[in-house]
Amino acid sequence: MMIMMTRLFLLTSLMLVISGISAAENRTAIEIVKKRCSLCHGIDGEASSTIYPRLAGQNAAYVTKQLGDFKSGRRQGTMNEMAADLTPDEMVALGEYFSAKPTLTHRVRNKDFSAVGYYLYHNGNSYSDVPACESCHGVDGNGTTKLPRLAGQHKRYLMAQLLDFNTRKRTNDNAVMHSVASKLTELEINALALYISGM
Ligand code: HEC
Numbered sequence: 091m092m093i094m095m096t097r098l099f100l101l102t103s104l105m106l107v108i109s110g111i112s113a114a115e116n117r118t119a120i121e122i123v124k125k126r127c128s129l130c131h132g133i134d135g136e137a138s139s140t141i142y143p144r145l146a147g148q149n150a151a152y153v154t155k156q157l158g159d160f161k162s163g164r165r166q167g168t169m170n171e172m173a174a175d176l177t178p179d180e181m182v183a184l185g186e187y188f189s190a191k192p193t194l195t196h197r198v199r200n201k202d203f204s205a206v207g208y209y210l211y212h213n214g215n216s217y218s219d220v221p222a223c224e225s226c227h228g229v230d231g232n233g234t235t236k237l238p239r240l241a242g243q244h245k246r247y248l249m250a251q252l253l254d255f256n257t258r259k260r261t262n263d264n265a266v267m268h269s270v271a272s273k274l275t276e277l278e279i280n281a282l283a284l285y286i287s288g289m
């Protein structure tokens with residue numbers, strides 16, 4: 091009798107565990123965004139402050155990949171905690187959600203300085219072996235399915251990423267961007283970030 095009771099108990103606990111797993115269905119992107127992402131990135135990916143990247147119009151596959159990298163710890167930062175319990179399907183849904191949001195841009199006031207950024211973005215700097223950014227991120231800064239869209243991004247975030255690529259603080263896939271960023275001067279970083287923010 092005792093054995094049967096124990097068995098029954100084990101069986102019911104097992105069933106509870108199994109039903110617990112199947113009950114944990116994927117949340118929809120909007121549910122996750124409202125609860126957890128909007129505080130920093132805004133409900134439509136517009137970003138609540140310039141220290142947070144804009145996600146509106148960002149390429150879906152790129153967003154999904156970054157979330158996976160944050161979850162696995164390949165990319166380090168504030169986001170590790172935010173991505174910790176996201177399922178693969180939720181990461182795909184979040185990518186699709188943000189990529190479908192209307193893109194935004196900044197008004198650039200210092201035209202002369204922005205022109206320096208324009209030149210570098212489209213031509214690179216042949217004197218210091220900096221490749222043209224447009225060769226990977228596109229003439230309009232829209233990136234590709236896998237490469238990030240840069241156009242309209244906050245200047246502050248862009249500069250921070252370039253510095254992090256340079257010092258290898260940004261640890262995911264930074265071979266290419268490390269070689270690019272390590273050749274940029276401070277003036278070039280500032281001018282590029284200004285121009286790109288207004289694209
Ligand atoms: C407390 C503020 C905060 C919250 C909340 C937050 N993020 Fe972030 N997010 C950041 C910061 C800061 C970065 C820039 C990377 C870094 O420094 O960690 C970032 C970067 C990202 C990136 C990479 C963007 C790029 O261009 O490479 C994605 C994608 C992202 N967040 C998605 C999300 C999603 C989805 C959620 C909700 C589940 C979320 N974030 C919640 C602060 C936040």
Ligand code: HEC
Pocket residue numbers: 143210211220221222223224225226227237238239240248251252262263264266267270282
């Ligand atoms: C050979 C291709 C290539 C070139 C040229 C290139 N990039 Fe990148 N860039 C990448 C890749 C790949 C990534 C994404 C890395 C990842 O997946 O985390 C990236 C990411 C970035 C990011 C981070 C975006 C984000 O949302 O976090 C910035 C900023 C950036 N590049 C700026 C530039 C600038 C400015 C130039 C020109 C001076 C440039 N890149 C030239 C390939 C390139």
